[in-house]
Structures are given as C-alpha cells and as structure tokens.
Amino acid sequence: MKYDWILFDADETLFHFDAFRGMQVMFKRFGIDFTEKQYADYQLVNKPLWVDYQDGKISAEQLKVTRFQGWADKLNVTPKALNSAFLEAMADICTLLPGASELIEALTGQAKLGIITNGFTELQQIRLDRTGMSDYFEYVVISEEVGVAKPDGGIFAHAHQLMGNPCKSTVLMVGDNPHSDVLGGMNFGIDTCWLNTQAAQRPEGIAPSYEVSSLQQLQRILLA
Numbered sequence: 001m002k003y004d005w006i007l008f009d010a011d012e013t014l015f016h017f018d019a020f021r022g023m024q025v026m027f028k029r030f031g032i033d034f035t036e037k038q039y040a041d042y043q044l045v046n047k048p049l050w051v052d053y054q055d056g057k058i059s060a061e062q063l064k065v066t067r068f069q070g071w072a073d074k075l076n077v078t079p080k081a082l083n084s085a086f087l088e089a090m091a092d093i094c095t096l097l098p099g100a101s102e103l104i105e106a107l108t109g110q111a112k113l114g115i116i117t118n119g120f121t122e123l124q125q126i127r128l129d130r131t132g133m134s135d136y137f138e139y140v141v142i143s144e145e146v147g148v149a150k151p152d153g154g155i156f157a158h159a160h161q162l163m164g165n166p167c168k169s170t171v172l173m174v175g176d177n178p179h180s181d182v183l184g185g186m187n188f189g190i191d192t193c194w195l196n197t198q199a200a201q202r203p204e205g206i207a208p209s210y211e212v213s214s215l216q217q218l219q220r221i222l223l224a
Contacts, residue, residue, distance in 0.1 A: 006107060008115050010127075020039045022089045054118060054149045064079065103216075107222065116173070120144050169190075169191070175194070186208075
C-alpha cells in the first residue's frame with residue numbers, strides 16, 4: 001500500500017446525497033407535496049450559497065439560514081428548524097455509494113482512514129452510525145467545526161495536524177468534487193483521486209493523481 005492515510009469526502013463519495021428526495025420526505029412531514037419545480041427554484045438559491053461558503057464568503061450558519069428563509073416564512077417556522085428537519089430527513093434516507101462498504105473494509109488495517117467534509121455536523125455522525133461506518137475512521141473533520149471549508153488549505157492543515165503531520169507523500173484525498181476535493185488537496189500538496197461517476201469533463205487546471213469512475217475501481221488501484 002502506497003499510502004499511510006486515505007482521506008475521503010462524505011457526500012457523493014461515501015454517501016448518496018439525494019437532496020430532492022430528502023426534501024420530499026421533509027416537506028411531506030409538513031403536509032406539502034414538494035415538486036421538482038420547487039426543488040429547481042430552491043437550487044437557484046442553494047447552489048450559489050454553497051459556492052460562497054466554499055469560497056469563505058459566508059459562514060455555515062448563514063448558509064443554513066438563507067437557503068431555507070423563503071420556505072420558513074411560508075410555513076411560519078425558523079429557517080434553523082427547517083434546516084434541522086432537512087438534515088433529519090437526509091439521515092433517514094442515507095445509503096452508502098456502491099462499493100463504499102467493501103472499499104473501507106478492504107482498506108482497514110492497510111491504511112488509516114479519515115473524512116474531510118463540507119457537510120454539517122448534525123448529519124455526519126448519524127450517517128456514520130446508521131451505516132455501520134463509525135469505527136473505521138480515525139478522524140471526521142467537518143468544515144462547520146473548523147470554520148473553513150474545502151478547498152481552503154486551512155481545513156486540510158487542521159486534518160494533517162490531527163493525523164500527527166505525516167509526510168504528505170503518504171496521504172491521499174478522495175472526493176467527487178474536482179474543485180473542493182481535488183484542487184484543495186493538490187494545493188495542500190497531497191495526492192488526490194477524483195471519483196468521477198458521471199464521466200464529467202475534467203475542469204481546466206485540475207490534475208488529480210488518479211481519476212476513477214467507481215469506488216470498486218479505486219479499490220483495485222489501491223490494493224493492486
């Protein structure tokens with residue numbers, strides 16, 4: 001095994017993140033049939049907020065409040081309550097990506113494993129517990145707790161320090177987002193693997209050490 005440490009992103013790298021389905025589940029609990037059109041309108045607000053969050057322009061708290069403000073006003077609840085209801089729904093429907101369980105199982109004992117995620121604290125531990133993944137990871141580093149989000153080098157530096165500052169050549173970052181995961185890892189000086197399940201075009205200036213279309217393919221490369 002080439003690496004002593006393998007760090008994973010969470011959403012769409014280990015866990016499915018079906019936000020539309022999560023919102024349908026959440027709104028059903030409020031007595032609303034949430035439509036694809038309503039989801040598309042929500043994403044017009046949500047997506048730019050995530051870009052601003054990853055660029056360090058807004059805080060996790062601002063993101064949570066702003067993305068649900070419109071719906072909170074309609075339902076006469078606080079945006080924070082709606083955000084919590086959404087994360088609860090996402091925890092209720094959480095599943096692992098194909099090959100995630102087998103990959104983590106195969107790597108255990110071969111390398112130390114960690115997670116670096118821009119997701120929210122409220123959701124992370126519940127998903128790890130419910131999918132039986134809790135005991136496999138040495139550290140779960142969450143942007144909301146660190147105060148900076150990937151691709152900011154600060155979150156990678158924080159994780160690196162927790163890990164005991166291993167030689168960077170022995171660390172691999174695996175993620176589905178070429179900007180936050182791959183570029184963030186590249187800029188920090190560690191090897192990266194882009195999990196490109198959608199056969200997307202590689203963005204200019206992004207050069208992962210590996211590019212795979214599935215976690216099964218990554219397992220074959222790492223344990224060859």
